[in-house]
Amino acid sequence: MRLTLYFLFALLLLGSVSCQSGMEAEEMDSSVAALEITPPPNLSDRKIKKEATIRFQVKDLAESSTKIEALLEKYGATITNSQNYNQEESIEASYTIKVAPEKLDDLLKAIQAESIFLDNKTVTADDVTMQYVDVEARIKAKQAVQQKYLELLTKTSKVSEILTIEAELQKVQEELESVQAQMKALQQQVNYSTINLTMYQLVPASYSDRTNFTTRVTSALNGGWHLFKDLLVGVVYLWPILIITIAVFFLIRWYKNRQRSIV
Known part of the structure; x- marks a missing residue:
């Protein structure tokens, strides 16, 4: 009797596995069929x-x-x-x-x-189709949320709830306007x-031939001032040589005066 019960249980288990496999295979075939039926994106x-x-x-x-x-x-x-x-x-x-x-x-x-x-x-x-579709979907989602908040406003009378909903509604409105601006810019780029x-x-003519007298004078003054500053900076860089030169000059002069006094 016990062997008979085990045999019946095994048959039921095998049958359920077969049915489940059949259902999974059928679902997979349906999915594949759906993918095959889906038309390619319209180029237009x-x-x-x-x-x-x-x-x-x-x-x-x-x-x-x-x-x-x-x-x-x-x-x-x-x-x-x-x-x-x-x-x-x-x-x-x-x-x-x-x-x-x-x-x-x-x-x-x-x-x-x-x-x-x-x-x-x-x-x-550049193909911006996916970007266009994404922005379009975001606009629809924001509009749906906006509509939900508007419906909630009509169903409540509590001041605290009204203030909370209006704050959220304002936030959604700003986000919606931002996404709509993106869509407008994208449409401009596509259209x-x-x-x-x-x-x-x-123009082979020289610079002086193509500028007026005032401009040339101003340019010359600026150039002269920059040259003077460069010379002044150069003198500062050479200060050790200047000191040595002055010292040698006075030393030679002192030596000559001494020789004259001895004579």
């Missing part, structure tokens, strides 16, 4: 940030600048920053330009047509590509 939904940097020499900077401004208007681009520089042997102009991503390549080609010597040109494209343009013209 990717967020790409494009940026180009270009530097070249032009024949006439003023003329090229006028042409570049006309090109920007043609392609619907805008200048967000511009600077001019006067170097020793050149004059330069730099621009930060925003343009629609689909017009970036054509605008770059049109701009480069003004070049007579290309120093460098780089174009980068508008950036071109960092630098053009320069070589």
Whole structure:
């Protein structure tokens, strides 16, 4: 009888293990099937940030600048920053330009047509899709928490609880605004590509030919004052030699006077 009970128990145990293995295998097959069914990411939904940097020499900077401004208007681009520089042997102009991503390549080609010597040109494209999705999810999470606090405010009448909820609500609101600002900046980077343009013209004329009289006089006075200070510092460095020279001079003079007195 006891052997029969042991045999039945063994059969039940084996059956439960088989059922459990079957369920695990079925769950694994379902997971694999789900992974296989999941479609690949849609390329059209990717967020790409494009940026180009270009530097070249032009024949006439003023003329090229006028042409570049006309090109920007043609392609619907805008200048967000511009600077001019006067170097020793050149004059330069730099621009930060925003343009629609689909017009970036054509605008770059049109701009480069003004070049007579290309120093460098780089174009980068960064996939910021995951960053975009992360920021978007954080915004939704903050908005959900904000909504919960607003609902709690309508369900309580205690002053202490109201003050606590309002404090937490203010904190969530500030965090939400910060994340929304990140999203806005990210959208700007995705919706508008950036071109960092630098053009320069070589100017062989000397410095004195390109500056006015007042500037040259001021520069000469500054140079003279610096030279005087350098000479003064040099004299201080040579004080031991000066003392020895003076001592030798007086010693020779004393010796000559003594010789004359003996004669």
